[in-house]
Amino acid sequence: MTGGSIRSLWHEAPDLLEFEASVLDAEPGRVRLSHSSFYPGGGGQPADRGVLRWAGGEVRVERIEADGDLVWHALAEPVLIETSVLGVVDAAFRRQMCQLHTDLHIVNALAFQAFDGALVTGAQIGDDGTARIDLDLPGADSDRVRALEPAINDAIRQNLAVSQLYVPADTAAAERGLLRSRSVSPPPQSDGTIRVIEIAGLDRQACGGTHLSSTGQSPPVRILKVDNKGRHNRRIRISLVG
Ligand SMILES: [Zn+2]
Numbered sequence: 001m002t003g004g005s006i007r008s009l010w011h012e013a014p015d016l017l018e019f020e021a022s023v024l025d026a027e028p029g030r031v032r033l034s035h036s037s038f039y040p041g042g043g044g045q046p047a048d049r050g051v052l053r054w055a056g057g058e059v060r061v062e063r064i065e066a067d068g069d070l071v072w073h074a075l076a077e078p079v080l081i082e083t084s085v086l087g088v089v090d091a092a093f094r095r096q097m098c099q100l101h102t103d104l105h106i107v108n109a110l111a112f113q114a115f116d117g118a119l120v121t122g123a124q125i126g127d128d129g130t131a132r133i134d135l136d137l138p139g140a141d142s143d144r145v146r147a148l149e150p151a152i153n154d155a156i157r158q159n160l161a162v163s164q165l166y167v168p169a170d171t172a173a174a175e176r177g178l179l180r181s182r183s184v185s186p187p188p189q190s191d192g193t194i195r196v197i198e199i200a201g202l203d204r205q206a207c208g209g210t211h212l213s214s215t216g217q218s219p220p221v222r223i224l225k226v227d228n229k230g231r232h233n234r235r236i237r238i239s240l241v242g
Contacts, residue, residue, distance in 0.1 A: 031081045109199065162213055164195060172206060
């Protein structure tokens, strides 16, 4: 086992979707790289899709197996790659994930304001242009939830800047609403800080996923459905429009 954690380019350089990397370890159908732009999945956001290219050809990345420092790229074919590679993340897929993920932050922020600190109980982004978020909204009227749609689209139209920062875990715990989820909060970084996503003037919350750099990069959204999934679980499904 080689030491050192994988460099998570999806955080450090979110726009870098093609990267060269050296192979640290290889098995047929599996390769461990020095660093990667492939988001491994988590927090309701699916893993990135894409390919690795090397002197012998090209192979699709099927999934990312992250286990501490061991981050393997599982490949669609049992090839053995022992040279350096060019990783290419599927840009259209990543862009849609970033749009839906950022839009879920907006939904969540507006619900948090409108319903006095509603917490997130789950979230899942689909590959069909829709995503859902589950919020703890006991007793809330579903029509009031649906009525958030114009405010969501206002926040998109205002093209608010989205940025990431790292705050110490104890500071994060002390800020109301920063740790908003019981189920999808990111683990602290190796230096003990928590990654926070800020939408300027609207929201700050801990998150480990990938996001747009401004809200206006998303098309408008529609609230497709608001379902009751138990007393502490209101499920809101949104769809990108156009
Ligand atoms: Zn997020």
